[in-house]
Amino acid sequence: MITDFFYGSAAGRAMMNSLQAVGFYNRCAFLLRTKASKRMIPRYIRKNQIDMRPYGDREYGSFAEFFSRKKDGVRINENPNVLISPCDSLLSIYEIRDDLVIPMKGSRYDLGDLLPRPDLRELFRSGLCMVFRLEASFYHRFCCFDNAKIEETHFIPGQLHSVQPIALRTVPVYRLNRRWCSILETEHFGVAAQIEVGAMFVGGVEFSKNDGSFRRGEDMGSFELAGSTLVLLLNASVRKRLAMYERFRPTFRGKEEMKVSMGEGLGILRPERTSPTE
DSSP: OOHHHHHHHHHHHHHHHHHHTTTHHHOOOOETSGGGGGGGHHHHHHHTTTTGGOOOSSOOSSSSHTTTOSSSSSOOOOTEEEEOOSSSEEEEEEOOOOTOOOOEEEEEOOOHHHSSSSSHHHHTTTTTTEEEEEEEOOOEEEEEESSSSEEEEEOOOBBOOOHHHHHHSOOOOHBBOEEEEEEESSSOOOOOEEEOOOTTTTHHHHSSSOOOOEOOOOOOEEEEESEEEEEEEEEEHHHHHEEEOOGGGGGTTTTTOOEEEETTTTEOOOOOOOOOOO
16 A cells, blocks of 8 residues: 555655655645546445445436435434434543543544633543544545534644554654644533544545534534544543443553544543532
8 A cells, every 4th residue: 555655664754754745645635626636536435345225326427426416314312412423433532531631543642732722721631532543445434423503713734644554653654744623612511622634635624514503413524635633632531421332442542443433422421429418
């Protein structure tokens, strides 16, 4: 694979850095938005064995349009106390330790690598970090995991490294890559941070509307053009109340990635403890 060459050898890493410097990925992204790129779609579907039945009988004007296509009939767990997956992805979960270190995929990160301000870093100290990694063949739209309002969004410019495992072991991708950080005030899960991380060929994230208010399960936006990552940070009070379903235990501390579907329940909030009345 091309990623094995780029990240598995000194020559490949040097070439990759040169390509980033001359804007090679931006040129590729431009081509994938042209009408001529439609010819790539049938081969891409066959290669990745994509079931197109959920997408209906549609014509796409470019590969980019095909890549951000919408799926019909996404099932959303309706229990408001259940934490749902915001996207189709491979999930891994990390506890944010008191020293703020998150050992993701062979690299070590602190909250300063993911969040733009010191006050936000303090807010998620001792919380939970959930990493939803999308491969190129996955559905590349994401939904809101709860009724929520986006309070602020920050664009953090950066590079466009792959999010394949070999790249994650070699390069601190989540620190270097272009990303969008949104702070959400949610109805049931308090203040949360949602970080969309761009990857190789991914020029951006397109949000589905501008007013910043979303219902649980509502389409929130899409990644563009290749595999990407969505990182969800939950605060410490939610972490204490959230009981992850047992089948997702192997995903803790990145021991294993587990495939999840948009709208699938991942865990449930325990009732808040109340002080005994005197």
